[in-house]
Amino acid sequence: MSQLLSPMGPKNDIVGHIFDIQAYSVHDGPGCRTLVFLRGCPLRCEWCANPEGLEIRNRNLYRVTKCINRKYGCERCIEACPHQAITVCPDGEIPLNIDWSKCQKCTTLECTKVCLVEAMIPCGRDITVAELMRILNRDRHFWAGNGGVTFSGGEPMVQKEFLLAALKACQEVYIHTAIETSGHLPTETYLEVMKHVDFAFNDVKHMDPVKHKAKTGVSNELILKNIAALANSNWPGRLVLRSPVIEDFNDTEENMLAIADFMHKIGLTEFNLLPFHRLGDSKWKQCGMEYPYSFYEATPPEIMEKLQKILLGQGINCYIGSETPF
Ligand code: SF4
Ligand code: SF4
Numbered sequence: 001m002s003q004l005l006s007p008m009g010p011k012n013d014i015v016g017h018i019f020d021i022q023a024y025s026v027h028d029g030p031g032c033r034t035l036v037f038l039r040g041c042p043l044r045c046e047w048c049a050n051p052e053g054l055e056i057r058n059r060n061l062y063r064v065t066k067c068i069n070r071k072y073g074c075e076r077c078i079e080a081c082p083h084q085a086i087t088v089c090p091d092g093e094i095p096l097n098i099d100w101s102k103c104q105k106c107t108t109l110e111c112t113k114v115c116l117v118e119a120m121i122p123c124g125r126d127i128t129v130a131e132l133m134r135i136l137n138r139d140r141h142f143w144a145g146n147g148g149v150t151f152s153g154g155e156p157m158v159q160k161e162f163l164l165a166a167l168k169a170c171q172e173v174y175i176h177t178a179i180e181t182s183g184h185l186p187t188e189t190y191l192e193v194m195k196h197v198d199f200a201f202n203d204v205k206h207m208d209p210v211k212h213k214a215k216t217g218v219s220n221e222l223i224l225k226n227i228a229a230l231a232n233s234n235w236p237g238r239l240v241l242r243s244p245v246i247e248d249f250n251d252t253e254e255n256m257l258a259i260a261d262f263m264h265k266i267g268l269t270e271f272n273l274l275p276f277h278r279l280g281d282s283k284w285k286q287c288g289m290e291y292p293y294s295f296y297e298a299t300p301p302e303i304m305e306k307l308q309k310i311l312l313g314q315g316i317n318c319y320i321g322s323e324t325p326f
Helices: 076-080 100-104 110-114 129-142 156-172 187-194 209-216 221-231 253-266 281-286 301-313
Strands: 015-025 033-038 059-062 086-088 096-098 120-123 125-128 148-153 176-181 199-203 238-245 270-275 317-320
Touching: 015 129, 015 156, 033 129, 033 156, 059 100, 059 281, 076 086, 076 110, 110 120, 125 129, 129 156, 148 156, 156 176, 156 187, 176 187, 187 221, 199 221, 221 238, 221 253, 238 253, 238 301, 253 301, 270 301, 301 317
Parallel strands: 033 148, 148 176, 176 199, 199 238, 238 270, 270 317
Antiparallel strands: 015 033, 015 125, 059 120, 086 096
């Protein structure tokens, strides 16, 4: 066992619910990083790129293009499901009809255990802090000088106990820690977690609380309060605010000026504008959900540059896409 592993203890037995771990990320904090995606999110952004991580429970995904029901008459998942949630759909594009309301209450995911072609797959797994640390200590050999771990989601702070234990274990063995957060958590939780974070991206999706609520399900008041509290604390880390650019929602001069005004008041200087993309489209289908943004185009470069110019004009260091300097 590596000497860099944290000492074993009760905190290392804490279980987290994750839906992915990705190595070799170079856009989610300094250097080369390992991304850990935690399940569960208090927001419901209509453009979400990771809808499979919205709920904290492990779930099933149905990948239509891999399903061989039509080709070979396979009905293995139908037979395995104890809740009769799946039926054959002889007409239409999709071979199986799934009653997702039944799947929502299912804990055993029997259907995913019998599919031979990974058309019905489990999404999410449980992991202990000790297991995660073994993965990170393995990956650290590929990070080079300034890499580390980035916790993303979902909203990683939803699993506060696991996240705090993992962050502390990372700090014990000198692993650089980063987080991608919505900031929509009780202020106490937010500030406590941030004490163990070296770098943070915090989303500010709209400055108007009513518009924010209309598209994300929650007001921005708590988010702005938390960001201000962090900025006014003695936190030694680096905070970059950011937002996806969503057409007909937050892509206005008025919103950019309000962001700049907010940042000036609390002494923050860095903002990252992310172009909208439709990469989440297929995942919404796999979750059995309709994607409200399936007909929206990727944000044109000229819109990105126009919004960037507004923020730059207000003295904010504004970066587009993956251009945030680390
Ligand atoms: S997740 Fe559960 S309820 Fe849904 S199809 Fe699979 S076994 Fe049936
Ligand atoms: S078991 Fe897999 S391949 Fe067979 S019908 Fe179900 S999803 Fe399709």
